[in-house]
């Protein structure tokens with residue numbers, strides 16, 4: 001399908017019938033996601049080892065898979081590397097220990113994955129993204145001297161500097177303090193509102209309840225449930241998927257809170 005003739009029904013990310021193996025072990029089996037539209041922040045939730053990172057890595061074309069993963073109707077597996085690097089931003093779960101590169105150089109290196117940009121323009125783009133994330137003061141610091149949370153913010157800068165259409169983030173708040181968690185999630189909402197498809201793996205269901213347009217719960221390599229937070233976060237889901245007895249209650253400002261009473265026997 002040509003860009004000009006693209007059916008608006010195909011806009012966004014489509015994941016259909018995806019299977020992923022590590023060796024002979026099937027990790028994800030015949031998984032299809034609801035279509036994920038530009039403008040929405042989707043949270044991928046689920047217990048440890050459910051396959052969240054594996055699925056995200058497959059969407060980013062970092063892990064082989066069977067099935068169809070398309071963005072705006074285009075098969076991501078068939079796109080030339082540079083075009084894919086332009087379209088897809090990926091923030092990994094594990095933060096590299098840090099090289100001796102300074103932060104600005106690392107952002108410029110991420111920018112170069114899509115081709116050469118004139119130096120002044122590249123510097124301006126890299127600084128603009130650091131300023132957008134409120135970390136411009138880190139520009140000249142070596143990566144290996146940053147705290148875990150600072151590195152996580154720099155990792156987000158690397159993922160968004162190419163202005164991707166699809167942004168994939170694996171536990172992007174895991175090293176952040178409370179204020180920066182909120183800053184990052186508000187930023188993800190803004191990035192989505194600008195017309196991107198944004199998918200983030202989160203373990204913190206309170207954050208997911210507050211910020212996600214939609215939650216997709218993975219369990220045992222397939223989708224257990226999906227929908228707006230209030231529909232997905234139920235005591236029944238928490239019992240089936242996480243094996244905990246829990247209450248989901250509304251507190252002030254109509255916020256959902258998940259109260260875990262205990263692990264099920």
Ligand SMILES: Nc1ncnc2c1ncn2[C@@H]1O[C@H](COP(=O)(O)OP(=O)(O)OP(=O)(O)O)[C@@H](O)[C@H]1O
Pocket residue numbers: 022027046047048049050051052053054055
């Ligand atoms: N490189 C690998 N080789 C073999 N098995 C792997 C590899 N990476 C992950 N796995 C296995 O695949 C399964 C899914 O792992 P994955 O990292 O996708 O889970 P997850 O839902 O992201 O978990 P967590 O919440 O703990 O990060 C696990 O059983 C894991 O042990």
